[in-house]
Every structure is written in structure tokens, then in C-alpha cells.
Amino acid sequence: MSYRGPAKNPLIVLSDGVWTGREANSESNVQRLASLVWGESGLPRDDDFAHLHPTGKAHYVNSVPVGSTFMESSSHVIHGLNVQDIEHQCIDTYEYLVHGYTPQETEIWMFGVSKGAFIVRSVAGMINNCGIVKPVxxxxxxxxxxxxxRLCQQVYRIYQCPSEANTPKSEQSRIFRRKHSWALIGDGDVVESPIRFMGIFDSVGERGIPEFAGAVGADWPKLHNQHVSSVVSEVYHAVSLHDRLYAYQPCLISRDTEYGPSYGITERWFPGTHYDICRQSFKIVRGVLPQRLESLLPAWAWSSKTIQPNEVLSDLVFKWMLECIDTHDPSGLVIPKNTLYRELDGLKHSILEGRNTGDGDVYDHILQFAPFGRYFDLVLSTAFGNWQDNQLYKMLFACRPRLVPEFNASVYNYRGPDPNLDGKIIQKLANLPSSSTTPEKQPETRYPSTSYDGWLLRR
Incomplete structure (x- = not known):
């Protein structure tokens, strides 16, 4: 895609997803990555919206406030969180790059998880349209x-504008870049992409990120352009194989260039749900009662249980991403080599122990994790039978297996021995079913998705 010269100083963007923070006692894979980038001091554990590395080399952004819940952050129907939130994060991230980027000295590394992946892909789209503007x-x-x-705000609006006059290759866009921005490939003698590496965990948004649009109702805004352009050199995308939530369809990546649709793109499907791949834990409902009063009530009666990710699968994906970083960061400028190799050894040990395998796919019995959930489930089932057929419930929690579209896709064989894990089998370590079965046939299946078997059948 582009010539890569000697290593430059990295300018690192880390955009987090939902369901992370102190209250859930969780940290996503991007948050763990940020901690490695921060080094010995570690990423600050407060609830600030964003954190800047002491040297300025990295910028970490929380995606949703720590106090949010699954119902608030997943559906966005209850509190309307989305459009302004996404715009603010895209502009904030882009502005960080504007103040730190110079093509002779820096290269950009981007990481995003879940909704954070949506953010970094949008920022890459902003760069494709307008370049990286120079400070005024x-x-x-x-x-x-x-x-x-204000100029960065204009860049976001240009990126969002559907007018042909604002497409990346339009004369108007070329004039804008010549006037305000560092040159891109195609604008002159530039041979390097400004974004060296993009690593993302289960980018969702194929149907868009669900939002509440006032009186209009639920809407599904998509990425303005789902292709990754020549402004990005290498892309690594870990995709969930077992997630079934229809609202979280994967937004797969391709290129719209003469080099071919997959040039410089490594997209791999891993076992686990969306929250396993991203390493996210969350509560369905929180804050109905004061926290002190809730803590005094019996756990079996009141408390909203925290849904836990399968740490074996989270570690597997995180290990893969660190290995990808290692390949493209030979000088250890993103993560010092001793830190990275120590983390890889720890991840392998943790995977082989297979201790924390989480709650599996909870979508078919998600109410049981709410306060008095088991009792509500029993009452509703007694009164209405299969109450999950309710239209509102279906809108929020409609499930169907994901489709792996390519016969030759890179899909991790979790049912076979992995030579990089001493020949152990992830299926056993992570407590995965030996074959996929629908919930109707086997209600207690931890991972009922049939995506893997369907892909094997079609090959």
C-alpha cells in the first residue's frame, strides 16, 4: 500500500468501548493495551473522559461513562446516547492527532474496541477526506x-456530508487539503500512509450503531464509508464468531483501491461473544436503589449480577493483537519489548490455566441477571408463556448467528490443537461446546451460535 521508511515516533490513539470501568471491576482489551503503553505508572484509574500520556505519545478515550449499564450503552434507546457522543469523540481524537502529527517524525497507531473501533475507523475516514490539518x-x-x-469540527462535518463535492477525490477536497493539511498519498510525492497500524476488536456498525433519534425513534447510522483507504497501511481486526445480538452485526473491512479488497488487511474470526472478544463485563440494571442500601440486601434476592466475559477467549485475542504489534514495531516504540514479551508469557500461562470462562452467551436468559431476575422470568413465563416474543424485547435483544461471508476467511480452529499453546485445545480450556446447537434444541448451551458449523458446511 505504501513505502515504509525508518521507524518514526508513534502517535497512539486508544478508543475504548462500553461496559468497562471500576464499578464492573473490568478493563477492556484496549484498556489493557493502554496500560502497557503507559508503562510502570499505568493508565490512570479515574473516570475522566480522556487521558494523555505524560510524553504526549498516546491518547486514551473512554467511550461511555463508567456509570452506564448494558441497557443504557448497548441499546442507547433509553438515554439517547450516540450522535453527539460519537461526534465529540471523533473530533477530540482527530484534534489530538492535529496537535501531534508531523509526517517527517511521527506515524499514527490506532486501536479501538467495539464502539471505539467505530470511532477510530471514522477518524481514519476524516483523514481520508481532509487529511490531517495543520494547527492554526x-x-x-x-x-x-x-x-x-473549529477547523477540526469542519473536518468532521465534511466527512459526514453526503455531497459529491466533499468526497475524498473531489476537486474541492483536494483544494481543502492543499490549503489546510499535510499531503496524502495521491496529493503529491507522498509515499507513506499517515496511519501505520489499525488494530480493532469486533468493530460493530454493519447496520450502524443503534441510537434514539428523538421523535423519529430508533435509527441505525452507519460508518460514512466502510472501506479503509490508503491512509491506513496495516489493519488487524479480531471478529467475534459466537455473538448473536442482531444490533451488533460486525462491520467487516475491505479496501476500495487498485491493490485489491484485502490488501494490508488481516481479519480473523475468534471464538466468543462480542464482550468476550473485547473483554467487557457489565450489569443489566444499576442504580435503582442507593448503592449502600443495595449492598446490604442479599445477593440472591436483589443485586443485578455482573455478566463476565470468558477470560480465556479474551486472552487469546489480546495475545494475537500483541503479536501483530510486535511484527510491525521492531524497535519497541509502541510497547517496550521486555514489557510486551512479559505480557505474552503471562497471557499464555493464563490461557492454559483456563480458570475464568465467564457466563457464555447470555442473550436468551439476560433477564436472569437483573435484580430479582429469576423471579421475574418465572412470573412472565407463567403469565405470558414465551414472553421473549414481545416486539420491544425483540428490538433490543433479537438474536441470529453471524455469517462468515468468505469461504477462505481466517477462522481460528478452536476445536483443534494450537501449537502455540503447547498443543492444547481452546474448546476445552474455554468450556466451549463441541458443536453448535440452537437454543431451542439445547437451552443450556453456553454458546449456541451455529456460525462456525455453518461456515464449515459451506466450504
Missing amino acids: YSLNGDVDVDKTH
């Missing part, structure tokens, strides 16, 4: 922060 300077030679911010 005032007459005294200082950066005019306000004008620079």
Missing part, C-alpha cells in the same frame, strides 16, 4: 486553539 496559528506565532478546534 495566531499573529503572535502561538497556536490558536479555538480556531484549530
Whole structure:
């Protein structure tokens, strides 16, 4: 895709997803990655929206406030979180790059999980449209922060605009880049992509991220452009094989270039649900009663149980992503080599122990994780039979197996021995079923998705 010269200083963007934070006692794979980038001091554990590395080399962004729940952050129907939230995060991330990027000295590394993957892909789209604008300077030679911010806002609006005049290859876009931005491939003699590496965990948004659009109702805004352009050199995408939530369809990646649809793209399907791949834990309902009062009530009666990811599968995916980083960061500028190799050894040991295998796919009995959930489930089933057929429930929790579209897709064989794990089998370590069965045939199946068997059958 582009010539790569000597290693440059990395400018690292880390955009987190939902269902992470202190209250759930969880950290996503991107948050763990940020901790490795931060080093010995570690990523701050407060609830601030964003954190800047002490040297300025990295920028970590929380996607949803720590106090949010599954019902708030997954459906976005209850509190309407989405459009303004996404716009704010895209502009904030892009503005960080504007203040830190120079093509001679820096290269961009992007990481995103879940909704955070949606954010970094959108920012890459903004760069494809408008390039990376240069900071605006005032007459005294200082950066005019306000004008620079407003210019970044304009970049986002140009990216979102459907007009042909604002497409990346339009004359108007070329003029904008010549006037305001560092040159991109195709704008002159540039031979390097500004984004060296994009690593994402289960990018969702094939139907868009669900949102509540006021009086209009539920809407599904998509990525403005689902292709990854030449502004990104290498893409690594870990995709969930076992997730069934229809609202979280994967947004797969391809290129729209003469090099071919998969040039520089490594997309691999891993066993586990969306929250396994991303390493996210969450509660269905939180904050109905004061926290102190809730803590005094019997756990079996009131408390909303935290849904836990399968740590074996989370570790498997995280190990793969670190190995990909290692391949493209020979100098250890993103993560020091001793830190990275120590983490890889720890991940392998943790996988082989196979201790924390989480709750599996909970979508068919998700109410049981709510306060008094088992009792509500029993009452509803007694009164209405299969109450899950309710239209509102289906809108929020409709399930169907994902489709692996390509016969030759890279799909991790979790039923066979892995030579990189001393010949052990992930199916056994992670407590996965030996074959996929529908919930109707075997209600207690931990992972009822039939995606893997369907893919094997079609090959």
C-alpha cells in the first residue's frame, strides 16, 4: 500500500468501548493495551473522559461513562446516547492527532474496541477526506486553539456530508487539503500512509450503531464509508464468531483501491461473544436503589449480577493483537519489548490455566441477571408463556448467528490443537461446546451460535 521508511515516533490513539470501568471491576482489551503503553505508572484509574500520556505519545478515550449499564450503552434507546457522543469523540481524537502529527517524525497507531473501533475507523475516514490539518496559528506565532478546534469540527462535518463535492477525490477536497493539511498519498510525492497500524476488536456498525433519534425513534447510522483507504497501511481486526445480538452485526473491512479488497488487511474470526472478544463485563440494571442500601440486601434476592466475559477467549485475542504489534514495531516504540514479551508469557500461562470462562452467551436468559431476575422470568413465563416474543424485547435483544461471508476467511480452529499453546485445545480450556446447537434444541448451551458449523458446511 505504501513505502515504509525508518521507524518514526508513534502517535497512539486508544478508543475504548462500553461496559468497562471500576464499578464492573473490568478493563477492556484496549484498556489493557493502554496500560502497557503507559508503562510502570499505568493508565490512570479515574473516570475522566480522556487521558494523555505524560510524553504526549498516546491518547486514551473512554467511550461511555463508567456509570452506564448494558441497557443504557448497548441499546442507547433509553438515554439517547450516540450522535453527539460519537461526534465529540471523533473530533477530540482527530484534534489530538492535529496537535501531534508531523509526517517527517511521527506515524499514527490506532486501536479501538467495539464502539471505539467505530470511532477510530471514522477518524481514519476524516483523514481520508481532509487529511490531517495543520494547527492554526495566531499573529503572535502561538497556536490558536479555538480556531484549530473549529477547523477540526469542519473536518468532521465534511466527512459526514453526503455531497459529491466533499468526497475524498473531489476537486474541492483536494483544494481543502492543499490549503489546510499535510499531503496524502495521491496529493503529491507522498509515499507513506499517515496511519501505520489499525488494530480493532469486533468493530460493530454493519447496520450502524443503534441510537434514539428523538421523535423519529430508533435509527441505525452507519460508518460514512466502510472501506479503509490508503491512509491506513496495516489493519488487524479480531471478529467475534459466537455473538448473536442482531444490533451488533460486525462491520467487516475491505479496501476500495487498485491493490485489491484485502490488501494490508488481516481479519480473523475468534471464538466468543462480542464482550468476550473485547473483554467487557457489565450489569443489566444499576442504580435503582442507593448503592449502600443495595449492598446490604442479599445477593440472591436483589443485586443485578455482573455478566463476565470468558477470560480465556479474551486472552487469546489480546495475545494475537500483541503479536501483530510486535511484527510491525521492531524497535519497541509502541510497547517496550521486555514489557510486551512479559505480557505474552503471562497471557499464555493464563490461557492454559483456563480458570475464568465467564457466563457464555447470555442473550436468551439476560433477564436472569437483573435484580430479582429469576423471579421475574418465572412470573412472565407463567403469565405470558414465551414472553421473549414481545416486539420491544425483540428490538433490543433479537438474536441470529453471524455469517462468515468468505469461504477462505481466517477462522481460528478452536476445536483443534494450537501449537502455540503447547498443543492444547481452546474448546476445552474455554468450556466451549463441541458443536453448535440452537437454543431451542439445547437451552443450556453456553454458546449456541451455529456460525462456525455453518461456515464449515459451506466450504
